[in-house]
Amino acid sequence: MxxxxxxxxxxxxxxxxxxxxxxxxxxxxxxxxxxxxxxxxxxxxxxxxxxxxxxxxxxxxxxxxxxxxxxxxxxxxxxxxxxxxxxxxxxxxxxxxxxxxxxxxxxxxxxxxxxxxxxxxxxxxxxxxxxxxxxxxxxxxxxxxxxxxxxxxxxxxxxxxxxxxxxxxxxxxxxxxxxxxxxxxxxxxxxxxxxxxxxxxxxxxxxxxxxxxxxxxxxxxxxxxxxxxxxxxxxxxxxxxxxxxCDDYMEDRVVIAYDTMWHSTKKMAESIADGIREVRPDLELLLFNSAKNSENDIITEMFRSSAILFGSSTINNGILPSMAALLEGVRGVNFQKKVVAAFGSYGWNGRSLLLLNEELGKTRMQVVKEGIKVKWNLDDETREQCMDFGREFAKEIK
CATH class of the missing domain: 3.60.15.10 (Ribonuclease Z/Hydroxyacylglutathione hydrolase-like)
Incomplete structure (x- = not known):
């Protein structure tokens, strides 16, 4: 001792x-x-x-x-x-x-x-x-x-x-x-x-x-x-x-948190980030796989951020467990005024986007987009759609 x-x-x-x-x-x-x-x-x-x-x-x-x-x-x-x-x-x-x-x-x-x-x-x-x-x-x-x-x-x-x-x-x-x-x-x-x-x-x-x-x-x-x-x-x-x-603290940062099964949601996160970067090169972008990073470290970076994106593929009519836990943690700390939106990939059931939006609607953060979902995997067209989603999201960040 x-x-x-x-x-x-x-x-x-x-x-x-x-x-x-x-x-x-x-x-x-x-x-x-x-x-x-x-x-x-x-x-x-x-x-x-x-x-x-x-x-x-x-x-x-x-x-x-x-x-x-x-x-x-x-x-x-x-x-x-x-x-x-x-x-x-x-x-x-x-x-x-x-x-x-x-x-x-x-x-x-x-x-x-x-x-x-x-x-x-x-x-x-x-x-x-x-x-x-x-x-x-x-x-x-x-x-x-x-x-x-x-x-x-x-x-x-x-x-x-x-x-x-x-x-x-x-x-x-x-x-x-x-x-x-x-x-x-x-x-x-x-x-x-x-x-x-x-x-x-x-x-x-x-x-x-x-x-x-x-x-x-x-x-x-x-x-x-x-x-x-x-x-x-x-x-x-x-x-x-x-x-x-304690006074609604935010920096010029964006956190993109996601969980992914066969990398499609990860690819979406990367493409959305590319779109944000085109419009707002001044913003610092941080991408986190919620299954591979500490929930507390992700929430810490979210605390510093002015905007957050949440992504998950659909599994068994729901969202992946690490993203569900992260959303529960985010609701618990009760972030305010941050700009948020959701995204996700799916195969035969695209319900994850609906569930993500429902959870975000329970927070005091500002949901600015309906979100975007991609079936199976990204191709040139859907990759561009994700980038465009990122560009539009970037315009909402003050």
Whole structure:
């Protein structure tokens, strides 16, 4: 286990780096860079533990923590968020110090009780509530539905540290731990992926919360999230990115996602791309076979895009499974205002185009074409039709 790391003279990271974790939320989210479970120890006249770690590391983490501090010296535990990746070691910890009070939101208590039971001493807090820890106070800010209903942040004035929970984090199991000590390209992508795949559905709430937090005029010198690196070098850079990302973010990009059986739908995707490129050479085009690429990576690129095309051949009166799963994922993240259309190939039943359009009609994206389908395989005529479809689609992209 990585040794604990000082953030400053009185605040220490006491978490776990997990570089072997490659899937998260069950098998739903791919995290090739691993992750961290960040827990923090604040020492003043009182000692505060902020969050715990996932259950898989609970015994090892507790033994490590005992070498850092006599657990009985911990005066209170702050649970910014009770999802099991942050609260999993709480049960083991409370067996050691059962009378230690837990500070959390009302919903946080409900979640802890649902997962673990236990008759703990809860102190329910809301935005603006404070606890006196000696020379400083710890201030709480509710962040409901970012991304669970119990979520909150904690702020340590004087040190100007924001314990931001899942906001401003990323799944990056970097041993360097601080944002100025890691590969910046990996960090940037993992931050974007984390936002796109987890926080996008809550963008409107996040926008209001960022304005609310901004209105508190908090000086922020360090941001300590619950996953990934600690932001100490220009920490507001990630806040500024969130401000852009939560406001219907789009770049001059088009994603064409498809699944194919005998390459006909793939050929359609390539021809449609050729047509788009003729009309809008300024656009970056990305083609993804949804059966051969991570759904999360595709959704991340879709998040950045202003337009998306979805394609599938027909199979058994439906669409191919990877495309069905991708569409479900897209509906879940609730993209807005993006220009979309569908395409697909078929043999004796062209139903895939109808189904794709039905699914797109359930989203808040803008369906601008009825779509195009090709029977069996492309020839010169149908290839030109696909290119023309791409040309017309390109004209709809602002």
């Amino acid at each position: 990585k040794k604990f790391v000082d953030i400053n003279s009185s605040v220490k990271w006491v978490g776990v780096v997990d570089q072997d974790m490659k899937k998260f939320h069950g098998e739903e989210l791919s995290i090739p860079s691993g992750t961290t479970y960040n827990s923090y120890l604040i020492r003043d006249e009182k000692t505060v533990l902020v969050d715990t770690v996932i259950h898989a590391f609970s015994e090892e983490w507790l033994e490590h923590l005992k070498r850092e501090i006599d657990l009985k010296e911990i005066d209170c535990i702050v649970m910014n968020h009770s999802e099991p990746d942050h609260s999993g070691a709480l049960v083991q910890l409370m067996k050691e110090i059962p009378d230690t009070p837990i500070y959390c939101t009302e919903m946080g208590r409900e979640i802890i009780e649902a997962y673990y039971g236990g008759d703990y001493k809860y102190n329910i807090v809301k935005t603006g509530d404070k606890i006196d820890i000696g020379s400083r106070e710890l201030i709480f800010v509710e962040m409901k539905m970012l991304h669970w209903p119990d979520s909150m942040m904690s702020y340590l004035p004087g040190d100007n540290i924001l314990f931001s929970n899942d906001a401003f984090g990323q799944h990056y199991g970097a041993n360097g731990l601080f944002n100025d000590m890691v590969d910046q390209s990996v960090l940037e992508y993992e931050c974007l992926k984390y936002y796109a795949c987890i926080l996008t559905p809550f963008s409107k709430i996040l926008k209001m919360k960022l304005e609310e937090v901004g209105g508190l005029n908090l000086a922020i010198d360090t941001i300590c999230p619950s996953h990934g690196v600690i932001w100490r070098d220009n920490p507001m850079q990630i806040v500024e990115k969130y401000s852009r990302w």
